[in-house]
Amino acid sequence: MLKMSSKRKRQEDFQRVRMKVGRKKPKAVHETNTNFKSKFIHLSKLSNELQHPTNKRKQNITDLLSQMHHYNAGVKQSALVGLKELLSAYPSLIDTHISSILSEVAAVFTDKDSAVRVAAISLLQFMVPIVPTDKIAPFFPLVSAHLSSAMTHIIVGIQEDSLHVLDILLEEYPDLLIERSNMLLHNFLELISHQKTSKECKNANKQPNWTLAVSVNQKITSQNWRLNVLTRLKKFLHALANHMAKKNPDGEEFVEVSSTRPFFAMKWRKHAKGKQTVNMIDEQSKFQHSTSSYLLRTTGGTPDNTDAVFSSTNLKVFIQTIIPLLIECWIEEYPGTILTDASESVLPSTSHNFLQQVLTIISLLWKLYDLRDEHQKLDGWLRQNYLADFRYYFMSQFPYSLQETMQQKKKTKKSDKDGIHYYSGLDHLLINLTLCDIMIPMASPSTLQEDSEWVAMIRMFISEKLNNGASLNCKQLKRLLDVTGKLLNIQKNRVSTEKLIHALYVMYQQRDLQLFARCMLLKFLKKVYFKEDSCTKLGRNRSNILSRWISSLPLQLVHLGSRSPQLSAIMIDTIYIAATRSHKELLQSLQAAACQIYDPKGGALIQLPSASQLKLVQLLYFLPFLSSELLICLNKCCMSEILSADLGCLLIGILNARSSFATWSWSPEDCVMRSEDYFSFLFSTLIGFSAEKLASMQNSKSACVSKTQVSRICLYLTDQLQFAHHWTTAKAASCSLSAVSARSQCFDILQNAIIKHLGGLIIMPDSTAGSVLYAIDILFDQSCIPSDYLYSFLASSVYSIFNFMLTTEKDADQFSKRDPLWGTCISLLSRLPNVLKLMLQSLKVSRTCQEELPVIVQLLRLLLQSSHLRNHMMTHAFLVQQTLQDVMNLKSCDIQEQWLTDLQYCFNVYLSKQSQESVPAVY
Known part of the structure; x- marks a missing residue:
């Protein structure tokens, strides 16, 4: 057993699997299935969720504002830079987040890192031109509190940057800064000085308890730092003085009275013919006024606390503190002031600039004194306390001059930039004048x-x-x-x-x-x-x-002409006020140059703007004598369209007031012009054209002439502007003629002038014909006896005007003349029935005037329809009937024209019964 196991082979790693033929290959464990299908997806609408604006780094305003509280200075600087980038791309964010932006930006005014402060100042400089005063006013107390904290900070760099913040705010929102004047003035003192200790105050023997502070900053010296602070103090006091001058506009040092006071122009028409309103004065009327003005509080929600800083007490306290410091600064800057050598009055550029800031600050404080009610008392206090010091430290080297030195160009260090950029544009004359401005108020007669x-x-x-x-x-x-x-x-x-x-x-x-x-x-x-x-x-x-x-001013005005309208306006204003004060030499000079000033070909009255023309016209009231030559010039100016119609009416009204025919009584010694010259002026203005111009019209073959076969007078058609100008001045001249008490004599003068100068004319301007009819209509009363020739002239003129209006009724260029001319003719015919009779008699229809038949018929119809002339037309019904019969006999065709049908209808309605009775009524 043991032997067989040892011979067994071990299983190898990554052993190859042998596949038998006919069997499928098993799937791998990590096999990717590629059998898939894709389909399109259609979105009917996008999501309703709003996307907040972001900068390039995908940061919105909430993210950037939250980073302002980060402990890392680099993160805060990056947030400020990103915030500026975001607001420049989306300015609308400022309105919705202004509270958060200002609170976060103002909080870093006192940041220890200089890069953060520089970024905050850059952002603030970008924002302030966009944000108006009323939008930033509710949040300005917070901004000013942070500014005050930065100005009094223990770190010198923060104090330096606070001056840049002050420059930005003072440039855009001076009024808001002025409301916190007490706080800022105290901050300025702390920037260059410090209060003495209790021991120093005891040893000072009632000396001011402020002493200059020494700067330990190695980047900028103490004097350069004081120069920077004093420059900002000067700007602030200047804004303070301008603000106070706006509240007291009577101050001569700041506001030009003649440029702000509105000019009063008398409206002569409102005070003529009883158009003015007369009220009864009772016991309580002097306490009642028709109009009342109320001073409302500002909508910004911030109270106006500027009155406290302008009080005499606060000004005295501040001056008692700042002036000894200024003198001490000047002594430290230029010890040569305590010497008596005259050569020491030549100042180097640095000392020159320092003295300029010191003297300007003192001068501004003096100007603030001028705006107080206790001016005389304060002048005595200034003289008592500071005259001796100023004479010793400033006037001993007067006048000062600037030492010119050749300096090589070299690069300016960033740290020294604030200390030297004020040296450009030095002017020793301004320094000397500022010192004179300081010293003179301390003297008195x-x-x-x-x-x-x-x-x-x-x-x-x-x-x-x-x-x-x-x-x-x-x-x-x-x-x-x-x-x-x-x-x-x-x-x-x-x-x-x-x-x-x-x-x-x-x-x-x-x-x-x-x-x-x-x-x-x-x-x-x-x-x-x-x-x-x-x-x-x-x-x-x-x-x-x-x-x-x-x-010499009137003659200078003649030579100046229109080369300088601004200078001419000042001269005219001076001449006018001197004339109202009856300056004898001026009136004599003005009388001698009057014809040249009012010359219609190139005088000042024609060449200058309307405001100066008004003053020159009003000057006529003060001339000692109005000669015939001057009246000729004035008449030509009235006829010129360069002088407006309103000024022409004003001129006529002034001449009427100065004539012997005015409502008040005149003695022979007070007569300033001859009566014949006055009537010649009014008649010439009434005609509106010179004799040469009227003579040249008689041979005119222009298409602008309205011709007629019935009347001997043809009308020359003027343009709309010329007609409106002439009509306005002619009405004013007619009103002046009607103001003459001897009405019948004035009427005789006018009718003789008409017969002499207009009786032989064949072509007459339409404005002249209408003006003559208007004047006759106003002047005529029961005591006036018109001549037969005048009746004939008036009848021809009336028909010519009627013919012109009926033939050009569809012409838009002549439409504006219709109402004044038609009203004048109807009024004259109703006042003088004989003129109507002569005009109806002249309507003798013949084959020579067959083309005018529609016009004659239409005229008769309109006269019959007029309610003012209906009785007079019934009186002359026989003449109308005879004219109608002649028209029926001369009509060219058998077809009944519509204009003839209308006339027959009006005749049957108004005159048929009277004509049947054949007994004309007597009116």
Whole structure:
């Protein structure tokens, strides 16, 4: 047994299975079955589940906001970068997640990692232009709290980045930051200083309890850090001052009064013919007003706490703290201020920039004082506390100049970027002007003798710069004029003020002066003139230089023309206000240049915009005398379409008010124009065309002439704009004629002028014919006696107008003329029945006027249908019947025309009974 088992072979691994012939091969254990079929699946609609927007890394806003709480700084930085990428692709997410985004971004203002803070600042800079103020206002207290925490953080890097956040918010949301002014101003102080300890305060002997802090950061020096902080403080105070100026729009330093005050234009039509409303005044009416305005609280839900920071107490506390620190910073930056060597006034660029920030901050604080009610008391407090220090540390080296040094170009280190990028654009003139702006408010007329030394230095400096002011830019000139105005306010000595005004006048007369400079000088001189005008009340004479300047403005306006409408508008405004104050020299100069200013071929009235044209028209009320030459110019301007119809009516109304025919009484000495010149002006305006133009129309063969065989007058068809302009001014002229108390004499003058100048015309403009009919209709009353020639002229004119309207009733270009002309003709015929009689007599139908038969028949039908003329038509029924019979005899065919059928019907309805009785009624 043992021997047989040992000889048995062991079973080999992976032994091959031998298959017998005819048997199927067994299936393998891991065999793949490939016998399957595929079918298409059709989806009728997609799933309703919304897919949230994601960035390139497939992260939605919820994922990114959740990563902001991660302990790893790299994850937080990546989340901020991804959040910016997502919001740039889908800006609509900002509105729906603004609360979460702002809370997470503001929280990392104080993150220890600089890369996280940089990413947060980049995201904030991207968001703020998109988010409006009203959307971010509810969440701004949280953002400002994090900003305040970052500004007062112990880590210097966080403080540096907080200034960049402040720049972004101050650029986009200054008003929201101003509401937290108390907190931010305190933060600015803590950035450059710290409060003294109790021992230091005891040894300071009532000195301020704040002292400058020394930076231990090796990347930026203490002075560069203070420069960065002071630059942001300057921007914040500037925004603060602008906000306060908006709440007090009467401040001259910030708001131009003449540009914001709406101009009042008198509407003459509302105050004519009793159209104005008259109310009875009772005992309580002075306490009642028809309109009332209410100040509603803001919709942002945040209270306005800006009044607290503008209070005198808070301003005093802040100034008492910041000004000693500013002086200490300046002494540390430039120790040469304590020396007396005049050569030390040449400043290097770094010191120059530092002084610019210091002085600008002080100037802004002074401007905030100007907006307070206690201005005089605060000026005395400023003088008492800071005049001596400013004279010693700032005025001892006045004026300052900039040291020009050649520097090689070199790469700027990233760490030094904030410390040097403010050096560009340095201007020593602005520094000196800012220092003058600070010093002048601390002087007053009562202290000029005591302050004569440094005031004389400032006056000499200002006069020198004004004499050489042609090269100044806009910003420099504005500051120079502001300082000059303040200096003129405290200078009550005529000799001193005349020197400054003379320097201004010399600069104004320079030929190479740019347009902006001349405009600014003109506005400033106008302001000085207004203040000088009150000198007569103080017993002083008006400045001779200002009088010479103001009297030269009309001639300057003539030479300037339309080359500079902006400058011309300022000149006209100055002339207008000086004329209202009865400036004798100006009125004489204006009288001499009046014909050139109102010249219809190239005067200022024609060339300038409508706003300036209005002022020039109103200036006519103050001219001492209106000559015949000037009235001729004004008439041509009224006929010109360049001057609007409303201004033409205003001009006519002003001349009527100044004429001797006005409602109030005039003495012979007060007469400013001759009566014959006034009537010539009104008649010429009524005609609307010059004699040369009317003469040239008589030989016209244009298709614009409406001809007729019945009347001797043919009408020249004007365009719509010309007709509307002429019709409006003619109505104003007619109203002025009707205002003459001697109605019959005025009517005789008008009818004689019509017969003389229009009686021999064959072709007349349609607007002229209608205007004459309108004037006759207004002027006629029982005392007026028209001549037979006038009756004939009026009858021909009326028929010509009727013929024109009936032949062109389907012409759209002439449709606007229909209503005014038709109404005028019907009114005249009802007022003067003899004109209707003559017109009906002229309708003698013959074969020569057979083409006008439809027009004549249609005219008779319309006259019969008119309710105003029905009685007069019944009176002249025989003439109508005779005309109808003549038409029946001359009709060209046996077919009854519709127009003839309509006339027969109207005749049978209105006049048949009267004609059968053959007894005409007398009316």
